[in-house]
Amino acid sequence: MSNSDLFICSDLNEDFIPTKEIDNGRFVRNPERPLRLKYVHNYMTKRFESISPEKFSEEWILKVHNEKYYEYIKRKSAEVEGEYIPEVFFVDPIFDTGTPILRSSYDAAVKAVNAVLTSVSYVLENKRPVYSISRPPGHHAMRNYGGGYCYFNNVAIAARYLNSKGLRVAILDIDFHHGNGTQDIFYDDPSVLYVSIHGDPRKFFPWYSGYEDEIGTGKAEGTNLNIPLPGGSDKRIYIEALNKAIGKILSYGPDFLIVSFGTDTHIEDPVGKFSLLSEDYRDIGSLISATLCEKITMICIVQEGGYNPRANLSAARNFFDGFLGVRS
Numbered sequence: 001m002s003n004s005d006l007f008i009c010s011d012l013n014e015d016f017i018p019t020k021e022i023d024n025g026r027f028v029r030n031p032e033r034p035l036r037l038k039y040v041h042n043y044m045t046k047r048f049e050s051i052s053p054e055k056f057s058e059e060w061i062l063k064v065h066n067e068k069y070y071e072y073i074k075r076k077s078a079e080v081e082g083e084y085i086p087e088v089f090f091v092d093p094i095f096d097t098g099t100p101i102l103r104s105s106y107d108a109a110v111k112a113v114n115a116v117l118t119s120v121s122y123v124l125e126n127k128r129p130v131y132s133i134s135r136p137p138g139h140h141a142m143r144n145y146g147g148g149y150c151y152f153n154n155v156a157i158a159a160r161y162l163n164s165k166g167l168r169v170a171i172l173d174i175d176f177h178h179g180n181g182t183q184d185i186f187y188d189d190p191s192v193l194y195v196s197i198h199g200d201p202r203k204f205f206p207w208y209s210g211y212e213d214e215i216g217t218g219k220a221e222g223t224n225l226n227i228p229l230p231g232g233s234d235k236r237i238y239i240e241a242l243n244k245a246i247g248k249i250l251s252y253g254p255d256f257l258i259v260s261f262g263t264d265t266h267i268e269d270p271v272g273k274f275s276l277l278s279e280d281y282r283d284i285g286s287l288i289s290a291t292l293c294e295k296i297t298m299i300c301i302v303q304e305g306g307y308n309p310r311a312n313l314s315a316a317r318n319f320f321d322g323f324l325g326v327r328s
């Protein structure tokens with residue numbers, strides 16, 4: 001692949017700025033802000049051609065999320081004054097206190113979905129990879145619960161959109177955290193393969209899911225693969241896990257690959273706890289490209305987490321250098 005083969009679709013939702021979350025009973029600064037993706041956005045949009053997000057019907061959101069949850073996000077955003085911290089334990093349909101509702105939450109969540117739907121439909125039409133630099137992220141959002149800074153599950157909605165075109169989809173989730181939402185949505189559905197490499201849930205968020213024995217159910221048994229790794233995992237451990245994930249994807253034989261691209265795996269990320277260095281992302285991008293791009297002609301890379309603005313930039317820059325085969 002060459003430099004001209006990547007397109008960027010971005011929506012940073014700059015008027016959506018959560019300021020706080022509760023951690024261990026105290027208010028702390030919420031790291032899911034526009035600034036986290038600002039540098040990577042500025043760099044990538046200078047280097048590659050951009051496509052503009054289009055508006056899609058909100059019916060697509062309802063193919064993944066139940067109506068009660070969707071209406072809650074919409075209504076609460078319209079009503080809220082300031083910043084509402086959800087009450088967990090079955091009061092609000094949000095499972096943690098890191099996912100506040102602001103006046104701009106619903107619009108931002110819809111626009112992130114639109115950016116990802118625009119990206120996958122561009123890939124579908126042009127057979128060129130697209131990197132969606134959008135927020136809020138989505139992989140923790142379940143059918144009827146939000147959480148982990150996620151409201152609507154962008155990649156799950158995109159996968160449903162692709163299913164409606166008769167395509168088999170694989171999702172490779174390389175965010176530091178397990179995508180409990182994406183797993184939940186496709187757990188009984190063999191038309192989408194979910195493979196995730198993440199920090200061991202015995203130690204890290206979301207704690208209750210991401211274990212190796214979660215393999216899917218019914219006809220979908222074998223279409224969910226979790227590869228939990230210990231905190232501090234470095235490139236050697238990571239590449240071994242990635243090879244295992246790639247083997248699973250190749251044996252599933254998808255028409256379309258979506259990468260849930262979280263850069264909170266970087267050693268300097270304040271939230272994730274792996275030890276990947278900036279240059280390691282070059283090998284990760286190049287391995288994905290060498291093994292999967294031959295077989296799968298349609299690939300979309302979607303930003304999930306990543307909370308250190310400079311580390312996000314160097315991780316993404318190196319990943320796409322490797323992915324596109326740019327010489328160092």
Ligand SMILES: [Zn+2]
Nearest residue numbers: 175176177305
């Ligand atoms: Zn994450």
